[in-house]
Amino acid sequence: MDASLVQASSKLVSVEGIARKFPGLTVFEDVWFHVAPGEFVCLVGHSGCGKTTILNILAGLDTPSEGAVLVGGREIEGPSLDRAVIFQGHALMPWLTAAENVAFAVSCRHRDWPKHRVQDAARAALKRVGLDAAADRKPAQLSGGMKQRVGIARALAIEPKLMLMDEPFSALDALTRGSLQEEVSRLVTEAGQTAFMITHDVDEAILLADRILLMTNGPRARIAEVVVNTLPRPRERANLHHMTGYHPLRDHIMDFLITRSRTLAGNPPPGYDPRNPPTVRPAG
Amino acid sequence: MSAPVPFWRAALLSLALLAALLLGWEMAVKSGASSGPTVDPELAALLSPEAARGGQTAMPAPSQIGARLVELLADPFHQRGTNDQGIGIQIAYSLWRVAAGFGLAMLIAIPLGFVIGMSPLLNAALNPFIQVLRPVSPLAWMPLALYTIKDSSISSIFVIFICSVWPMLLNTAFGVASVRKEWLNVARTLQAGTWRTAFRVILPAAAPTILTGMRISIGIAWLVIVAAEMLVGGTGIGYWVWNQWNNLSIADIVIAILMIGLVGLALDRLLGLVARAVAWAE
Numbered sequence: 001m002d003a004s005l006v007q008a009s010s011k012l013v014s015v016e017g018i019a020r021k022f023p024g025l026t027v028f029e030d031v032w033f034h035v036a037p038g039e040f041v042c043l044v045g046h047s048g049c050g051k052t053t054i055l056n057i058l059a060g061l062d063t064p065s066e067g068a069v070l071v072g073g074r075e076i077e078g079p080s081l082d083r084a085v086i087f088q089g090h091a092l093m094p095w096l097t098a099a100e101n102v103a104f105a106v107s108c109r110h111r112d113w114p115k116h117r118v119q120d121a122a123r124a125a126l127k128r129v130g131l132d133a134a135a136d137r138k139p140a141q142l143s144g145g146m147k148q149r150v151g152i153a154r155a156l157a158i159e160p161k162l163m164l165m166d167e168p169f170s171a172l173d174a175l176t177r178g179s180l181q182e183e184v185s186r187l188v189t190e191a192g193q194t195a196f197m198i199t200h201d202v203d204e205a206i207l208l209a210d211r212i213l214l215m216t217n218g219p220r221a222r223i224a225e226v227v228v229n230t231l232p233r234p235r236e237r238a239n240l241h242h243m244t245g246y247h248p249l250r251d252h253i254m255d256f257l258i259t260r261s262r263t264l265a266g267n268p269p270p271g272y273d274p275r276n277p278p279t280v281r282p283a284g
Numbered sequence: 285m286s287a288p289v290p291f292w293r294a295a296l297l298s299l300a301l302l303a304a305l306l307l308g309w310e311m312a313v314k315s316g317a318s319s320g321p322t323v324d325p326e327l328a329a330l331l332s333p334e335a336a337r338g339g340q341t342a343m344p345a346p347s348q349i350g351a352r353l354v355e356l357l358a359d360p361f362h363q364r365g366t367n368d369q370g371i372g373i374q375i376a377y378s379l380w381r382v383a384a385g386f387g388l389a390m391l392i393a394i395p396l397g398f399v400i401g402m403s404p405l406l407n408a409a410l411n412p413f414i415q416v417l418r419p420v421s422p423l424a425w426m427p428l429a430l431y432t433i434k435d436s437s438i439s440s441i442f443v444i445f446i447c448s449v450w451p452m453l454l455n456t457a458f459g460v461a462s463v464r465k466e467w468l469n470v471a472r473t474l475q476a477g478t479w480r481t482a483f484r485v486i487l488p489a490a491a492p493t494i495l496t497g498m499r500i501s502i503g504i505a506w507l508v509i510v511a512a513e514m515l516v517g518g519t520g521i522g523y524w525v526w527n528q529w530n531n532l533s534i535a536d537i538v539i540a541i542l543m544i545g546l547v548g549l550a551l552d553r554l555l556g557l558v559a560r561a562v563a564w565a566e
C-alpha cells in the first residue's frame with residue numbers, strides 16, 4: 001500500500017482500467033499501467049492484442065470503451081502537443097520539404113513565433129537527428145530511414161512531455177533500424193525524455209526500455225507481466241548481447257511471446273491483480 | 285517496351301503526315317468536279333465564281349485557307365461594326381465568358397466540394413442532386429437561363445458555370461475525402477486547428493485531384509462556349525463560326541476550327557502547368 005502511494009506521486013501517465021469492447025468482442029480490458037517521468041516504457045505483444053489502439057488512446061486519437069488515461073493527474077480529452085507521436089509509417093507530408101515538415105509542427109507549438117525563428121528551430125531539430133544536410137529535400141528524395149528521422153525530429157521539435165512511438169522502425173531494413181534505435185536511445189537519454197513505445201522486436205525493447213509491459217494475445221488481452229530491465233545504461237547494440245543478464249531477460253520475454261502470451265489470454269492465473277500485474281526482474 | 289523515340293523523329297513524322305494531308309486535300313480540291321462531289325449550282329454560285337463554273341468544289345484548298353488565315357491574322361482585333369470584328373476580338377469574347385463562368389464555378393465548387401468531402405453526411409445528402417444534374421447537357425439550361433436572366437451574354441456565362449461546376453465539385457470532394465488519415469492524425473496530434481488543417485494539410489494533399497477536376501472543367505467549358513455562342517449570337521468565336529456559315533465562307537470556318545483547337549490546347553496546357561506546380565510524389 002505504501003509502495004503504491006509513493007508510485008502515485010511519480011506518475012506522468014496513468015492508465016486506469018482501459019478497455020476496448022465491441023458488441024460480442026472484447027479486444028483488451030482492465031489495462032492498468034503507468035509511466036514515470038523520464039522513464040522509457042515498451043509495450044510488447046502479438047498483433048491483434050490492441051497495442052496500437054492503446055497508443056492511439058494515449059495520443060488522444062481514440063477513446064477507450066471503459067476506463068481513463070491521466071496525464072499529469074488530469075484525464076486527457078483528445079490530442080495534445082504535450083504528447084507527440086512518431087507514427088509507424090513516418091506520416092510526413094510529401095508536398096513539404098523535411099525542414100517544412102518539422103516547421104509545421106513547430107509553428108503549431110509556438111503560434112506567436114516569427115517565421116525565421118520557426119525555421120531555425122526546425123533546422124536545429126533536424127540537426128539533432130543528423131539530417132541538416134537534407135533539410136531542403138522532399139520526403140520522396142529521402143530514404144526510409146531518413147524519413148523516419150524527420151518524423152523523430154518533428155516529434156522532438158515540439159518538446160513534448162511524452163513521446164509516443166508506434167513500431168517506429170518496423171518498416172525499415174535491419175541495418176537502418178539498428179542505427180535509428182541507437183539514435184533514439186541517445187536522444188531520449190540526453191533529453192531525459194519520457195517515452196512509450198510499441199514494438200514486437202524483443203532486442204529493441206531490451207535496448208531502449210526501462211520497463212517492458214508484456215501483453216497477452218486477444219481477445220480479452222491484458223498486461224500479464226511487467227519486466228524491469230535492469231541492464232545498465234548506456235546500452236549499445238553492439239555489446240548488448242554480452243551484458244550479464246541479457247540472455248535471461250531475452251529468454252524470459254521470448255518464452256512469454258511464444259507460449260504464455262497464448263495460454264494466459266483471457267485466462268489470468270489465480271491471484272492476478274490487473275492493477276498490479278506481477279513484476280519480474282529476469283536480468284537479476 | 286522499346287527505347288523512347290527521339291523527339292525529332294516524332295516531329296518529322298508529324299510534319300510529314302501534315303504535309304501529306306494538306307497536299308492530298310489541295311489535289312482533291314484542284315482536281316475539280318470530276319472527283320469531288322457535285323455541288324448544287326445555286327449554292328455553288330453563292331460560294332465562289334470558280335465553283336459556279338464547275339471547275340471546283342465548294343471546299344476551299346489549303347492554299348486558299350492559308351491566304352485567308354494570313355489576311356485574318358494581319359488585323360485580328362479590328363472592329364468595323366457589329367458584324368465585322370476581328371477573329372482575335374471574337375476569341376477574346378469567348379475567353380472572357382469562359383473565364384467568368386469557370387471562375388464563378390471555382391468559387392462555388394471548391395469550397396462546397398471541400399465541405400462535402402469532409403462531411404460524409406452532406407456527401408450522402410447532396411449526392412442525389414449532383415448525380416441527377418451532372419449528366420444534363422449544359423445547353424439544356426440555356427432556355428431557362430435566358431428566361432430568368434434575360435441577358436444573352438450572362439446566360440452563356442451561366443451555361444459555362446453550370447457545365448464546369450460538376451467536375452470540380454466531384455473531384456474536390458473526392459480529393460478531400462481521400463486525404464490520408466495519417467496526415468490528419470499528425471494535424472490532430474499537433475492541435476493544428478480546423479483552418480490550419482484545411483489550408484496546410486487537406487488543401488495541398490487534395491490539390492492534384494482538384495486540378496484534375498479543373499482541367500476537365502476547362503475542357504468542357506471551351507467545348508460548350510462554341511455551342512452556346514452559336515445559340516445566343518452577338519459575339520464570340522462560336523457566333524463567328526455561325527456567321528461565317530451564313531456567309532458561306534468555308535475557309536473561315538476551317539480557320540475557326542483550327543483556332544478553337546489551338547486555344548483549347550493552350551488552356552489545357554496552362555492548367556497543366558499549375559497542376560505540375562502543386563503535384564507531389566511520395
